[in-house]
Amino acid sequence: EQVVVLITGCSSGIGLSLAVCLASDPAKTYKVYATMRNLVKKERLLDCVKGLHKDTLDILQMDVTDQQSIQDARHRVTEKRVDVLVCNAGVGLMGPLEAQALDTMRQILEVNVLGTISTIQAFLPGMKARGHGRILVTGSLGGLQGLPFNEVYCASKFAVEGVCESLAILLQHFNIHVSLVECGPVNTDFLDNLLTTEPGDASTQQVDEHTRRLYETYLKHCGVVFQNASQDTEDVVKIFLEAIQSASPAFRYYSNDALLPLTSPKISAVDGLQYIRTMSKIIFASDKTEQQK
Ligand code: NAD
Known part of the structure; x- marks a missing residue:
C-alpha cells in the first residue's frame, strides 16, 4: 500500500522539489497529491x-486561505486518507514595519498562520480516526528568532x-507525529x-532616514547570507525524507x-538582551555609523 502524501504550495520551491522527489521514488512508495493555489x-x-508518474502523482488545486478549496482537495484524494500532510505554503514580507499596509500584513498571517491551521484542521479528524499520521511543516529560523524588517513574517512563523x-x-496520544523542518535561506522563488518594500518605494520614503539606512544595510547583509549559506531545495528535501522515513x-x-x-x-540570558545585541551586531556590522555608537 502506497504512503499517501499531500503537500501544499507545490508550484515552486521546496514544495515542488519534495513532490518531484517523492513521486520519482523507483519503488513507487508514495502517492503524492501536489497541491497549488493556481x-x-x-x-x-x-x-x-x-509525465512519467501517472500512478505516483496527482496535482490538485488548493488555496490554503479558502476552506472550500481545502475541502474540495480533500474529497479528491481517491485513497480517502492522507498519511503524511506537508504544510509548506508560505509567503514572506520584508520592509520597515511602518511601511506595511494592514491588508498586506493580514494576507501574510492568513496564508502562513490560518492557512497552516486550516489545512491541519481538515486532515486531522481522519488521522485521529485511523490512529496514525504525520504532519510536517516548513518552518523558518525566523520562527525561532526575531529578524529586523521581518516582524510580520517572524510573527507568522x-x-x-x-x-x-x-x-x-496532544497528538502523542493518537500516534500522530508533528515535525517542523526549520529552514535557513533556500534558493527558491x-x-x-x-x-x-523596496528602499525606493513611496511607503518606505515616508519612513525616517535612519531606518531607511539600516534597511539598506540589512538588505546587503541578507544578500551576503544568501550568497554564503543558502541551500538548494534538494538539501531541504533530504531532511523532509529523513522525517518521513524515521520510525x-x-x-x-x-x-x-x-x-x-x-x-x-x-x-543563557533569559532577559533576552544578549540575543538582541548579538543579532544587531551581526546584521549591522557593516554599517560604520552604527558601530561607532
Ligand atoms: P516559494 O515562494 O517558491 O514557495 C511557496 C509556495 O507557497 C508557492 O508555490 C506559493 O504559490 C505557495 N502559496 C502562497 N500562498 C498560497 C496559498 N494561499 N495557498 C496555497 N499555496 C500558496 O518559496 P519556498 O522557499 O519554497 O517556501 C516554502 C516554505 O518555506 C514557506 O513556508 C516559507 O516560509 C519557508 N521558508 C523558506 C525559506 C527560503 O529562504 N526560501 C526560508 C525559511 C522558510
Missing part, C-alpha cells in the same frame, strides 16, 4: 516529472511554532514572491547545519 502554474512541476508544539503534545521523527529538524538558530544567547 493550477496554471502546474507546468513547471509536470516538466520536472516528465513564531505562531506556527506555537501551533505545532501545542498540537504535538521565495525572495521573488516575497512582498518586499520516531524529531519534533524539529534543521535544514542547514551551518546556520543554526542562536539559541544559546537566548537560553
